[in-house]
Amino acid sequence: MTTVVSEAVTLAPPEPLVAAPRRRLRPGKPIPFGRLVGVATVVGIWALASAVGLLDPRKLSAPWTVLQTGIDLARDGTLEANTAASLHRAVLGLVIGVAVGTLLAVLSGLTRLGEALIDGPIQVKRAIPALGLIPLMILWLGIGETFKVVLIAIVVALAIYVPTHNALTSIDSRYVELAEVVGLSRWGFLRKVVAPGALPGFFLGLRLAVTGSWLALIVVEEVNAVDGLGKMMYSAQDYGQSDVILVGLVLYGLFGYLSDSLVRLVERRVLSWRRTLAN
Amino acid sequence: MATDVGQLSAVRATGLVRRFGEHVVLDELNLEIAAGEFVALLGQSGSGKTTLLRALAGLDRDVTGEGTLAVPPKVSVAFQDSRLLPWLRVLDNVVLGLAKGRDVGRAALAEVGLAGRERAWPTQLSGGEQQRVSLARCLVRDPQLLLADEPFGALDALTRTKMHGLLRDLLRRHRPAVLLVTHDVDEAIQLADRVLVLDAGRIVLDRAVDVPQPRSLRDPAFHEFRDLLLSALGATATADGSTR
Ligand SMILES: Nc1ncnc2c1ncn2[C@@H]1O[C@H](COP(=O)(O)OP(=O)(O)OP(=O)(O)O)[C@@H](O)[C@H]1O
Numbered sequence: 001m002t003t004v005v006s007e008a009v010t011l012a013p014p015e016p017l018v019a020a021p022r023r024r025l026r027p028g029k030p031i032p033f034g035r036l037v038g039v040a041t042v043v044g045i046w047a048l049a050s051a052v053g054l055l056d057p058r059k060l061s062a063p064w065t066v067l068q069t070g071i072d073l074a075r076d077g078t079l080e081a082n083t084a085a086s087l088h089r090a091v092l093g094l095v096i097g098v099a100v101g102t103l104l105a106v107l108s109g110l111t112r113l114g115e116a117l118i119d120g121p122i123q124v125k126r127a128i129p130a131l132g133l134i135p136l137m138i139l140w141l142g143i144g145e146t147f148k149v150v151l152i153a154i155v156v157a158l159a160i161y162v163p164t165h166n167a168l169t170s171i172d173s174r175y176v177e178l179a180e181v182v183g184l185s186r187w188g189f190l191r192k193v194v195a196p197g198a199l200p201g202f203f204l205g206l207r208l209a210v211t212g213s214w215l216a217l218i219v220v221e222e223v224n225a226v227d228g229l230g231k232m233m234y235s236a237q238d239y240g241q242s243d244v245i246l247v248g249l250v251l252y253g254l255f256g257y258l259s260d261s262l263v264r265l266v267e268r269r270v271l272s273w274r275r276t277l278a279n
Numbered sequence: 280m281a282t283d284v285g286q287l288s289a290v291r292a293t294g295l296v297r298r299f300g301e302h303v304v305l306d307e308l309n310l311e312i313a314a315g316e317f318v319a320l321l322g323q324s325g326s327g328k329t330t331l332l333r334a335l336a337g338l339d340r341d342v343t344g345e346g347t348l349a350v351p352p353k354v355s356v357a358f359q360d361s362r363l364l365p366w367l368r369v370l371d372n373v374v375l376g377l378a379k380g381r382d383v384g385r386a387a388l389a390e391v392g393l394a395g396r397e398r399a400w401p402t403q404l405s406g407g408e409q410q411r412v413s414l415a416r417c418l419v420r421d422p423q424l425l426l427a428d429e430p431f432g433a434l435d436a437l438t439r440t441k442m443h444g445l446l447r448d449l450l451r452r453h454r455p456a457v458l459l460v461t462h463d464v465d466e467a468i469q470l471a472d473r474v475l476v477l478d479a480g481r482i483v484l485d486r487a488v489d490v491p492q493p494r495s496l497r498d499p500a501f502h503e504f505r506d507l508l509l510s511a512l513g514a515t516a517t518a519d520g521s522t523r
Pocket residue numbers: 299304322323324325326327328329330331
């Protein structure tokens with residue numbers, strides 16, 4: 001006689017079949033919105049400390065005060081005008097700096113003459129922090145917009161020059177050999193081998209450049225400015241408004257983070273052939 | 280220095296000398312390869328096989344000597360690593376540097392059994408598949424001479440056997456002269472018309488492979504030839520078959 005099993009049989013979820021799992025050397029699965037978790041934790045601690053009265057509001061305002069101040073400043077148009085002024089400087093400096101830095105890297109990375117003329121001075125210049133140039137720049141250019149944009153552009157150009165130049169000069173010699181064997185023209189070699197090979201270095205430079213442009217922006221706006229986020233924060237310091245200073249800092253941070261994310265997004269698209277630890 | 284050669288021979292090199300400092304790697308070396316001939320080059324590690332290959336490929340500008348070096352205008356090189364550019368898709372790698380259209384590239388990929396993988400990135404292919412792409416890149420150029428430096432060295436035995444079949448097939452159709460550097464004595468006997476052994480910068484053995492087709496590992500003639508090569512290579516080969 002046969003028994004008919006009528007109930008549905010539930011099977012245990014299959015065990016992953018890994019024989020003696022290896023030590024995992026790459027980090028595990030990425031945590032969803034991983035970066036936000038860290039930010040939220042910091043803000044949470046800040047809020048908690050403010051709520052229980054651990055923080056003196058004159059030194060560090062509570063998050064909600066900062067938010068309220070931000071809204072107020074946005075209402076009366078102060079924030080918009082200052083942000084626009086800052087963004088204008090940063091973007092202009094970034095664009096000019098990226099163009100100049102990349103051009104110099106290409107000239108010195110690909111031509112012997114360029115290397116002789118450009119690389120030496122740039123390495124010397126690198127030993128002088130860009131901000132040390134401020135007095136000279138003011139002397140030459142006055143304390144107007146030009147000086148600010150030029151200084152940002154210098155910081156950006158240097159940031160992008162170093163990794164790009166390095167990537168251009170360290171193309172794998174095996175690929176050079178291949179290019180010779182298949183008879184690539186000089187132009188084809190640059191287009192098919194050198195440029196794509198140097199792109200990762202360029203993107204690294206671009207990320208450093210974007211961060212550098214915000215850094216330089218803060219400094220030049222603190223030296224002297226009639227508008228801009230830095231100016232807003234400095235005036236607030238005179239009146240002891242820690243909330244206004246924090247609004248400025250949050251905006252700087254936000255712009256810095258967003259621009260870096262944008263660069264990384266483009267990088268992922270353009271360098272999709274790469275398989276790295278990150279994915 | 281390199282000039283074109285006539286129809287009869289694909290490579291004619293006499294008196295090639297290559298030094299690295301005091302170290303003479305190629306010592307007045309002579310080599311001739313007929314059109315369409317398949318020559319395997321054996322030699323101990325460091326004997327100068329790669330150096331010779333690079334000289335023939337025109338990659339080495341420091342080859343000296345009194346003699347001549349003549350190679351055909353169309354030479355392809357297959358490297359030990361497949362050497363695909365990781366930022367170019369498979370098809371773009373195959374037609375790299377070619378003016379003619381991508382259709383020939385597609386056809387070459389189909390020939391090596393990789394139709395449909397044109398848009399893959401090289402890192403998405405297995406080692407054997409990458410080596411096949413490299414082979415397609417060589418053949419799409421219709422070479423009169425194919426120089427290959429241990430192209431199958433990194434492959435497992437089974438994949439290697441499959442690649443041998445594929446190579447034989449492709450060569451039957453394209454008929455280039457071939458100089459194949461290999462460490463594998465059996466591979467040399469199975470594929471080549473002629474085997475050379477390089478030692479101390481000179482060719483110390485130059486012998487046509489007289490093992491009848493199909494060259495089976497079971498054939499006593501195969502063993503005899505292998506013993507000959509092994510002793511030329513300096514390995515102790517004994518008559519009782521300890522090298523089997
Ligand atoms: N660029 C170089 N500078 C100095 N010595 C070199 C250079 N290239 C090769 N040699 C020397 O020349 C000799 C032959 O090298 P080669 O690469 O041709 O050997 P090989 O026969 O291909 O060896 P393997 O089978 O290990 O690939 C070696 O002794 C090596 O050390």
